[in-house]
Amino acid sequence: MERYLIFFDIDGTLLDNDAGIVPQSTVRALAKAKENGHQLFLCTGRCRAIWPKEILDIGFDGMVAGCGTTVYYQGEKILHARLDQKLQREIAEDMVRYHVDGVLEGEDFCYFRKERFMPVVQYIYKENGMFSPNCQKIAAEEKELFFDKFTIWFDETCDIQGFKAKYEDRFEFIPRDPTFYEVVPREYSKATGIELLCERLGTDRAHTIGVGDSTNDLPMLTYTGISIAMGSGDPGIFDQVDYVTAGVADDGIEKALKHFHII
Numbered sequence: 535m536e537r538y539l540i541f542f543d544i545d546g547t548l549l550d551n552d553a554g555i556v557p558q559s560t561v562r563a564l565a566k567a568k569e570n571g572h573q574l575f576l577c578t579g580r581c582r583a584i585w586p587k588e589i590l591d592i593g594f595d596g597m598v599a600g601c602g603t604t605v606y607y608q609g610e611k612i613l614h615a616r617l618d619q620k621l622q623r624e625i626a627e628d629m630v631r632y633h634v635d636g637v638l639e640g641e642d643f644c645y646f647r648k649e650r651f652m653p654v655v656q657y658i659y660k661e662n663g664m665f666s667p668n669c670q671k672i673a674a675e676e677k678e679l680f681f682d683k684f685t686i687w688f689d690e691t692c693d694i695q696g697f698k699a700k701y702e703d704r705f706e707f708i709p710r711d712p713t714f715y716e717v718v719p720r721e722y723s724k725a726t727g728i729e730l731l732c733e734r735l736g737t738d739r740a741h742t743i744g745v746g747d748s749t750n751d752l753p754m755l756t757y758t759g760i761s762i763a764m765g766s767g768d769p770g771i772f773d774q775v776d777y778v779t780a781g782v783a784d785d786g787i788e789k790a791l792k793h794f795h796i797i
Contacts, residue, residue, distance in 0.1 A: 535570065535571070535795075536741060537571045537572055537573070537741065538572045538573075538741050538742060538743050538759075538760075538796065539572070539573050539575060539728075539731065539732070539735065539737055539741065539742045539743070540567065540572055540573070540574050540575065540742070540743040540744075540745070540791075540796070541575045541576075541577035541598065541724075541728055541742065541743065541744045541745065541754055541758065542574070542575070542576060542577060542745045542746075542787075543577060543578055543579075543745065543746040543747060543748070543751050543754070544576060544578040544580055544585070544586070544589055545578070545579075545580070545747075546747035546748060546764060546766065546767055546782065547745055547746055547747045547751075547764055547767075547782065547787075548560060548576075548589060548592075548782075548787070549586065549589065549782070550782040550783050551782075552783070553783065555588070556588055556589065556592070557782060557783060557785065557787075559785040559787070559788040560782075560785075560787040560788065561592060562788065563787050563788035563791050563792075563797055564592055564593075564787070565592075566791075566797040567791055567796050567797050568593070570796065570797060572796060573595040573596070573735075574592075574593075574594050574595055575594055575595060575596045575597060575598060575728075575731065576589065576594050576596075576597040576598065576599065577597075577598040577724050577727065577728065577744065577746075577751075577754050578597070578598070578599055578600075578601075579600065579601045579683075579685075579716055579718075579724075579750050580599065580600070580639070581599055581600040581603070581604065581639040581640055581641055581644075581681075581682060581683070582597075582599050582600075582604065582641045582642070583639065583640060583641060583642050583643055583644050583665060583666065583668060583669050584639070584644060584662060584665050584669055585597075585599075585665075595607065595608060596608065596731060598724055598727030598728060598731070598754075599641075599727075600639060600640075600641075600682045600683050600718075600722075601683055601708075601716065601718040601722060601723055601724055601727075601750060601753075602718070602722035602723045602724050602725070602726045602727035602753075603615045603616075603682040603683055603718070603719065603722045604641055604682060605727045605730050605731060607731060607734060607735075612730065612731075612734060613727070613730060614641065614682075615682060615719065615721070615722055616640070616641075616680065616681075616682055617681065617682060617719070619678065619679065622638070622679040622680075622681055623679060625638070625684065625701070626638060626645065626673035626674070626679060628697060628700065628701075629647055629673075629686070629697075630647060630674075632692065632693040632694070632696050632697040632700075633691060633692045633693060634686045634687070634688045634692045634693075634694060634697050635647060635650055635651055635652040635655045635686065635687050635688065635692075636652075636655060636684055636685050636686035636687055637655065637658055637662075637684060637685050638673060638679065638681040638684045639681055639682065639683055639684055639685065640679075640680045640681035640682050641680070641682065642668055642680065643668045643669070643671055643679075643680050643681065644662055644668070644669040644670070644671065644681070645671045645672065645673040645676065645679060645681060646659050646670070646671070646672060646673065647672070647673065647674075648672045648673075648674055648675070652687040652688070652689065652713075654687055654714075655687055682719075683716070683717060683718045683719065683722075684717050685710075685714070685715065685716050685717065686714070686715050686717060687713055687714050688713055689713060698715075701717070704719065704720060705717045705718060705719055705720060706718050706719075706720050706723070708749055708750045709749060710748065710749065710750065716750050723753035723754075724744075724750070724751065724753045724754035724757075725753035725754055725756070725757035726753075728742060728744070728754060728757055728758065729757065738759075739757060739758065739759055740759040741759060742757075742758040742759050742760070743758055743759065743760040743761075743762065743794065743796070744757065744758035744760070744761050744762065745762045745763075745764070745787065745790065746762075746763065746764070746767070746771075747763060747764040747766065747767025747768060747771075747782075748767055748768045748771065749768060749770065749771060751763075751771065752771060752774065755771065755774060755775050756774065760776050760777070760794060761774070761775040761776045761777070762775060762776065762777050762778075762779055762790045762794075763775040763777070763778045763779070764778075764779060764780075764781060764782055764786050765778055765779055765780045765781045765784070765786055766780075766781030766782050766783070766784075766786070777790060777793060777794070779793070
């Protein structure tokens with residue numbers, strides 16, 4: 535049996551967004567895949583500060599976090615691309631200047647505007663208290679900032695075009711829905727993180743599998759040797775993958791791994 539490096543997104547892939555849980559069929563399938571000699575990795579837009587404990591408890595060999603800005607293997611950090619301190623402060627101030635809301639995400643900390651006005655950001659601020667008080671810091675109150683990428687939400691009152699125009703030469707603005715961008719330094723992506731791990735482990739990309747559900751997974755899905763989309767995910771990515779499995783709650787991970795004879 536060929537051995538693969540298998541990369542999984544978190545939200546909408548391992549984690550059922552509606553129920554807020556990892557299906558037992560997924561836990562069972564991942565345990566069987568490890569038993570069969572495959573190595574398992576998280577490949578997520580989330581930075582380390584906001585990884586759900588129930589995900590970590592599954593047991594992964596490594597992680598590509600923050601859309602490739604941080605990479606770990608067997609507990610060792612092999613890449614961390616933190617933004618320049620001056621640039622971090624400028625971004626935080628421009629969120630207020632251009633009236634956009636969002637989350638500044640790092641390895642150990644998350645930062646928010648003092649006045650959060652988008653309902654989804656207000657919810658995230660409250661939810662992140664489940665991880666650590668460090669995930670509820672107010673950017674304007676901190677002497678130093680420590681973040682690697684960020685997410686922004688906006689409505690008709692925001693100057694999103696002005697904000698984008700200022701930063702899009704340095705950052706990729708990944709559309710997640712009509713009012714939401716994931717913003718990542720242009721040098722990094724889920725694909726660059728996977729490439730680094732392949733080099734580290736001496737693995738050809740043909741022996742990699744990517745599993746995701748949304749547009750921010752496309753760099754991963756177009757890089758890996760086999761690409762799988764969750765049936766409950768964004769239909770816009772379905773024609774860009776090798777296989778569309780069932781939804782998260784309908785045992786999609788387990789069915790996909792069986793389809794490719796991983797388990």
